[in-house]
Amino acid sequence: MRYSVLFILILSLSLFAQILYFSPYGDLALTIYDPFVTTQPSHPNEIGSFKVLANNALLQILSVQLNQSTDLLVFAKLIGMQLVGMEEEHNGLVTIGDLEIFFRRFSLTLSGAKIEGFQTIFLRYQKGYVVTYYAPESDYYRYLIPSLLTMCSVKTATAKQLYLNEEYGYALSLVKPFEALKPDKGEIGSFVSIEEDKVGYLQVAQEQLQKAMKPEEYAQFVEKNSLTNLSNYRQLAEGVNLVQGNDLFWRIFEFSSQGISYRSLQIHSIIGEDAYTLTYMSKAESFEKFILPATYMIFSFKKM
Numbered sequence: 132m133r134y135s136v137l138f139i140l141i142l143s144l145s146l147f148a149q150i151l152y153f154s155p156y157g158d159l160a161l162t163i164y165d166p167f168v169t170t171q172p173s174h175p176n177e178i179g180s181f182k183v184l185a186n187n188a189l190l191q192i193l194s195v196q197l198n199q200s201t202d203l204l205v206f207a208k209l210i211g212m213q214l215v216g217m218e219e220e221h222n223g224l225v226t227i228g229d230l231e232i233f234f235r236r237f238s239l240t241l242s243g244a245k246i247e248g249f250q251t252i253f254l255r256y257q258k259g260y261v262v263t264y265y266a267p268e269s270d271y272y273r274y275l276i277p278s279l280l281t282m283c284s285v286k287t288a289t290a291k292q293l294y295l296n297e298e299y300g301y302a303l304s305l306v307k308p309f310e311a312l313k314p315d316k317g318e319i320g321s322f323v324s325i326e327e328d329k330v331g332y333l334q335v336a337q338e339q340l341q342k343a344m345k346p347e348e349y350a351q352f353v354e355k356n357s358l359t360n361l362s363n364y365r366q367l368a369e370g371v372n373l374v375q376g377n378d379l380f381w382r383i384f385e386f387s388s389q390g391i392s393y394r395s396l397q398i399h400s401i402i403g404e405d406a407y408t409l410t411y412m413s414k415a416e417s418f419e420k421f422i423l424p425a426t427y428m429i430f431s432f433k434k435m
Contacts, residue, residue: 149373154178154194158256162284163190164277164372181281188266188274190281195259206259207233207252214239221420223326225306227427228287230255236419238268247271249419251282272368272383276396276426280372283427295435296320299337301407304431306424309333320409322428324421331413331421333428338406346380347371349406350399354382361386367394374430377402385415394418396425402434 150163155178163169167181167190179192197206203224211217214237222235233252238245250263264278294305299319305311309331312321320335344352350369358364369382381398392415400407409432411425 150181152179152192154192158258159192159194159260160286161192161262161281164280164284166274167277167281183274186266186270186274188270189264190278191261191263191265193261193263195261197254197257197259199257201254201259203231203233203252203254206254207235210250210252210259210261211235211237216240221417223420225424225427227283227285227304227306228291230285230287232282232285232423234282234423236422244268249275249278249282249423251423253285273370275368275383275422276370276381277372279423279426280374280430283423283430291431294320297435300435301335302433302435303335303428306427308421309424309428324424326420329413329417329420331411331417331425333425334410334412335432336408336410338408340401340404340406344401344406346378346399346401349401350380350382353397353399353408358384358386361388363387363392372430375433379430392416396422396429398429398432400432407432407434 149165150169152161152163163181166183168184170180170182172178172180176193176195177191178194181190182188217237217239220236225232225234230253235250237248245268246265247268248263248265250261252261262282266274291304293302294311295302308324308326309322312323314321317336318334319337322333324331364386365384367383367385371378371380377400379398379400383396385392385394393412394415395410395412397408397410409429411429413421
């Protein structure tokens, strides 16, 4: 059995550029997404450490033993107090399966350098778990998506809430605060999330291809023929990650409309003769407010 597990781990690392992580007591399982690789934990309560080679981007997993009455928000506040000099831009709660997750987007200064970060915190089996992504300001968006994919990959006992679209034959996990809307013309799916004055939109589009294309090729086609026409278009990061056996190209970009700056996460997937594009968009200052549930939803897309 031990050798079978080792074989599976080696196979996942070599073929899929992913690492299946188990906590020391086996009560937590995560998928660590490329380009993060395993490093040796070196801090108190640290049970997992992963970094990008030749870069200072870091993923850290902490575990803290708790008493039975500990509240998630109280624990999250205590963790936040440990980040001395932290400036918190956004925080909130997301529920994936039966797991309630607190998240925060923050920045801090260490040794004169600005560090950007995103953190998720949750409780299970009388332990508090903290998963934090740190990166230099210039590289924050470059590794944000594989970090969020890792944070969203927590294995839970309860099935996720699925949104099934029988008309167009697809499904994805629906995560609050997003709710389904009636799609407009040109869409096969539309979702919105509203909290106070902050709004996030998620759109699903489909296009039949005239020739076989890889996701990267289609992404270049979309950028050339659509995105570059947007006012003040600027790409912040791009990458390819294998999710659910499919190579998905993603990009984060900015643009402006009527004097307002917007930020988007967009992925492209090729399935058969069709290209699927899923886009999350919000005002730039609200982007990270909904990025965690948006990432989970977008990358859960499945053709039925």
